[in-house]
Amino acid sequence: MKPLFATMEELIRANVHTIGKFTVDPRPLDYKNVKCSPIEKLVFAVMYGKQEEYEQQLMQVGLRDRKAFTCTAYLPEVGNVPKKGDVLSWAESSAVVYANSVLGARCNRNSGMIDLFGSIVGWVPYFGLVTDEGRKATWKVYVKTTKKPEAQILGSAIGMKVTEDVPYVFGLDRFLGEELNEETCAYLKDFGAATASNGAVGLYHIDRLTPEAKELGERLITEDAKEYIIDDKELERVYKSYPVMWKNKDAKPALCFIGCPHLTYDQLMDWTHTLSAALKEAGRKKVKVRRVMTAAPEVAEKFRAAPEYGQLTAMGVKLSSICPLMYTNNPVTKGKAILTNSNKLRTYSVARYCKDEKIVNILSGKEGV
């Protein structure tokens, strides 16, 4: 990534910094919680050998502090929560789609570095999702499933279908209700990340739920909008279309990553309770597969103060704040059979996607892959 370092050097030489402080995507490594073999460490040393230098560069340009490494800066614990109508200069596809859709802020899918330039000058180009016209939906998506769809598969299906267009989704309010609460926001975080990584969605509207859909309803939909119907069969078709990239497709899983994008506090709690119950039912004390859950440093810190943290670690689960995607970039890790419930991680690595329920069953030893 020579151009990245060269641009940063040029900004520092010119004594240029951002107007406000910023956060960046998570760090790639955490040897304490995500163990690596000596060979892996050797390769990581080459791949991410400039991480410290990069962090020093970021600090000089305006990085908030040494904890400011997460893809979920918009969570209350992290504290960068834009208001409806705020115009942003963000990158990170999952954060952009969340800010636009759930918070009602306005942000284009800026390329990494372009986001930094916008934060330096205090202006962004006026086009696309910053404009009223660009926020109109050109797809009507009807969710007709018999139960609450897995957020990551629904998002994947919609992302693949609409690519970079704006979808207006009907029928999800049956499962999510009409109020944005912590559980709903976490669902939409994961849903949005899948729309953005499996497609290029920067904004979605959920009928009766997301701010602009509540305010403007179907007036947000263009006259010539296309239609996409999602039922149980369609979701299953999408799920089964994911290629399994493990070298040995029948291998026993070696590692499981949960938290791409980073988990919310409530999600950490839910996973702890769910896993604990599943292990109890299976008569086990520890998870069968080495498992890492990832969350923003502030969220992880809050969770470490709760009794559930002890419960989680006692089950053999580690908590980290790394980026699983950057970890799995290591060619040596590609030989590992890694499981995930993240469609984003599946897209960018050889990790195998499983639904939440299946992951719980595998980890508790109730079923194999």
Next chain:
Amino acid sequence: MKIFRGRVLAGGKWKGEAIVSHQGVNTLATFQKSALKNAKEVIASDQNNADLFGKCLTGKALCLPVTIGSTTGGLVIQTVCSMKIAPACFLFSEHVDSLAASGIVLARVWEGSDVIAVDQLGEEFLNTVKTGDTLEVLEDGTINIL
């Protein structure tokens, strides 16, 4: 010979081989493996794109609807252009997306790359051009499928 005309984003004259993706190209997933290992050429590594997976993209005309996926996309395009392993041309059937546009402009202006980009070539272009076709790209955004 079939002729198409698009909008010039980064002009140039070129003749060579086409490689076609009928779905959006996930830039990070496609280029990351080659970029990270300082490869001499880009072998497309996105397992979700059957049109491109495992094929060489370096020095070819990548014909695609738009790019998709991570917002590192622009930086990735800039990087592979600086490494001189990028496709020679990006030929978009649709309006270019914000990520590809950023990457192509930064590559041309800051990296001195001669990467060519033309957009709005239309759906018919993507339905007509086939991987392996020889293309002639002209300065005014005309694409001749020879």
